Amino acid sequence: MQLSDFDYPLPSELIAQYPPPQRGSSRMMVIDRALQTVVHESFAAVGAYLRSGDLLVINDTRVIPARLFGRKEKSGGQVEIFLVHRRPGPEELWSCLCRSSKRPCRGAFLSLGEELRAEVVGEEESSLLLLRFLFQGDFQELLERTGRVPLPPYIRRQDTPLDRERYQTVFARQAGAVAAPTAGLHFTPAIVASLAARGVGIASLTLHVGIGTFLPVRSDNPLDHEMHGEYYSIPAATAERIRRTKEEGGRVCAVGTTVTRALETAAAEEGQVRCGAGVSRLFIYPGFCFRIVDALLTNFHLPKSTLLMLVSAFAGRDLILDAYRKACAERYRFYSYGDCMLIL
Secondary structure (H helix, E strand, O other): OOHHHHOOOOOHHHEOOOOOOOOOOOEEEEEEOOOOEEEEEEHHHHHHHOOOOOEEEEEOEEEOOOEEEEEEOOOOOEEEEEEEEEOOOOOOEEEEEEEEOOOOOOOOEEEOOOOOEEEEEEEOOOOOEEEEEEOOOOHHHHHHHHOEOOOOOOOOOOOOHHHHHHOOOOOOOEEEEOOOOHHHHHOOHHHHHHHHHOOOEEEEEEEOOOHHHHOOOOOOOHHHOOOOOEEEEEOHHHHHHHHHHHHOOOOEEEEOHHHHHHHHHOEOOOOOEOOEEEEEOOOOOOOOOOOOOOEEEEEOOOOOOHHHHHHHHHHOHHHHHHHHHHHHHOOOOEOOOOOEEEEO
16 A cells, blocks of 8 residues: 555645535535445435434534734744644643744743733644643633634635634534534534434534644555544443444444544444543554444545545545546535535
8 A cells, every 4th residue: 555546636726715605505425335336416415315213423523713823922023823732631731833933942931912821831742832821711712712713724815704603513512623523514403403304313422633634644655654643532322322223223424534533443343332532543544444334424535645545445445536536527625615425
């Protein structure tokens, strides 16, 4: 297996820079693994491909406004901070990316608005700084007021007030992600209600999407790639619903690669999901044996990415790359704000 096995040509104009005018109005490519077929649909028709007794598992993580702008207090130089992950404990200690003309050193203080300061308390691997945030009041409320939406690097524009709503799923509850679980962006309350009326169940888990979702695979041999850890939590009720769905002959449909990784990380040898919290570093590539996920709703992914390898593992590399070629020919919209595919 080589990294070049997961490459494909993508015209840059197909990378969606804005969400569709209305949530839920995306296109959907339906791939049947057994029949090796590709059908073009609208996402509003998703219920026609799900059966009573199937279970959708969604990610209820909430994207935090992870981009902060300010100045170094000593020199006045501009600085941009990107929150990556929070250290456990009573203080707001965060591993962060930092962009500035000169990297701030340990002991430096940063002013990030009138209500928020940060002290550089250490350096970490992968060019991360460890920052201690200093403030009064509630940190999450401060972030909501002063932070900016962390749009992916392939969206080549500044965030707008629209992104505050549209780069968040209707399921978002648990704050902690620095990127959206994008397969969930297509759902509306009306679509969720219509699925429930058809007898399709919905269960939730949490996986806080990290900065690693955008990091490229740098080795020609993908097996040399090291996945960044992402926190996940699976409630006992969700594990039980998955067990019951399997017993009764229903399908478990993962809404996104984040859900897939969480479920397969927590899968026991006998094919049941263990409830609880942990950190997933699972790298899914062709040859992986799926124990839990029967169907997958996902957006289109970057060339040579671990996410493209995951969907290739699920549906077969040749079928997926052929589907991507068809998607380009049919002018589908790609990546976070783009269209989706349902793999059955």
